[in-house]
Amino acid sequence: MTIHQIECFLEAAKTLNFTEAASRLYISQQGLSRQIASLEKELELRLFDRTTRDVRLTRSGELLLWRWKDIPAEIKDSVDMAREEGERAKSRINLAVVGMNGIIEKAGNLLADYMAIDSDTEFEINEFTSIKDMTNGNPDLMLTVSFLPTHEQLKERFGVLCIGKLPLYYVLSRKNPLAEKEKITIEDFKGETMLCLYKNFFAGAEMQLFELLSRQEHILQKARFFENVNSLELALIANEGIHIGFKEFYHNYGDRLKLFPLPNEENQVSANIIVIWRKENEKRFENFIKYLKKFYN
Known part of the structure; x- marks a missing residue:
């Protein structure tokens, strides 16, 4: 069963006129008849009673019309939603946050402050407890803690910014x-x-x-x-x-x-709360990076 078969059935069921239904679908009447015949064969149901004078729905046809009438609109709406989500995903920033109460709270406040001045930016936040968790999600940025000043070594390949301290x-x-x-x-x-x-x-x-x-x-x-x-x-x-x-x-x-x-x-002694990101991806969220550098440099 295909979407085209369902569309052919619905148009014929609404108009009860195969010629008119075919015209609305921009196909030949013979093509419409073949699609409906194929559907009836697959379902093992007779959907129309046809005579030389008129076309009527069978009881099975009436039931399918009632249950299928919104399918084309739902498909169109779902495709539109999927496309819209795809466009939003292109600009969404994925942030991996280490699973600590103080860090999660800081991340929430940080993003809320930024979204107050840039409401068009969306963030997706995922907690992680190990580097494996973080790399599986392939985040754009990572908010974590560095016990020792080893994060300086990351600066050759990554962008790194210290945005706070945590006493040890x-x-x-x-x-x-x-x-x-x-x-x-x-x-x-x-x-x-x-x-x-x-x-x-x-x-x-x-x-x-x-x-x-x-x-x-x-x-x-x-x-x-x-x-x-x-x-x-x-x-x-x-x-x-x-x-x-x-x-x-x-x-x-x-x-x-x-x-x-x-x-x-x-x-x-304090540890550093740091934000890390891949330099090659920085262009896509450069405004957020500029915001961080403005307030934390």
């Missing part, structure tokens, strides 16, 4: 005796296990941090990896190790976890 903390369970101290240093964690989020989290940023700390008198020599924030947080609460991260990671840090500024309150 030593994080441990309140069950840990160290939680009673007023201040803490990395030396206090000698023999502890480093709890890390995802084996490829931020392209291995936590592992780089772990290796950096491990070189300091081999204080941290053990690491455990978790696939989600909840599992890591439960391990921290159970006093199974320490973590280095941000307040934005945790749900219950105020009640069950203790956070100490890294390395101390006077000289607390």
Whole structure:
């Protein structure tokens, strides 16, 4: 059954005149008759009663007319919608945002501010928890966090812009005796296990941090990896190790976890919130990049 057969049937059913129906469809009467005969054969139904004087719909034909009468219009509307969506997709900006509460909130506020001055731009936001997630979606831009200043190495191939900072903390369970101290240093964690989020989290940023700390008198020599924030947080609460991260990671840090500024309150280290994009695609969303550079450079 084809769309053309349905159109032939509907026109003949509405006019009850094969000659007129054929004329409206710009085909011959014989062609119209062949299409309807083919449809009746395929459906194993008689749709018209035809005599030398008139044409009438059978009961089956009446039923199909009632159920099929809107099909051509629906097809046209759906095609128009698909074309419109295709045009919109050409200008839509796909943004991959790392799945952290503080970063997601910052991304939402950032895009809302931009859309207030450029309402024609559409954004599609997708959260990611690993580089694999991000590359599968092939986003235009990526909003993430860099623990270490390694993002400078990206500038040869990518556009990179720092749009904020996140203070880093030593994080441990309140069950840990160290939680009673007023201040803490990395030396206090000698023999502890480093709890890390995802084996490829931020392209291995936590592992780089772990290796950096491990070189300091081999204080941290053990690491455990978790696939989600909840599992890591439960391990921290159970006093199974320490973590280095941000307040934005945790749900219950105020009640069950203790956070100490890294390395101390006077000289607390911050990670960079960065936007990364492929330079070869920059032309398509250059106005958004100019907006970011204006407010964050």
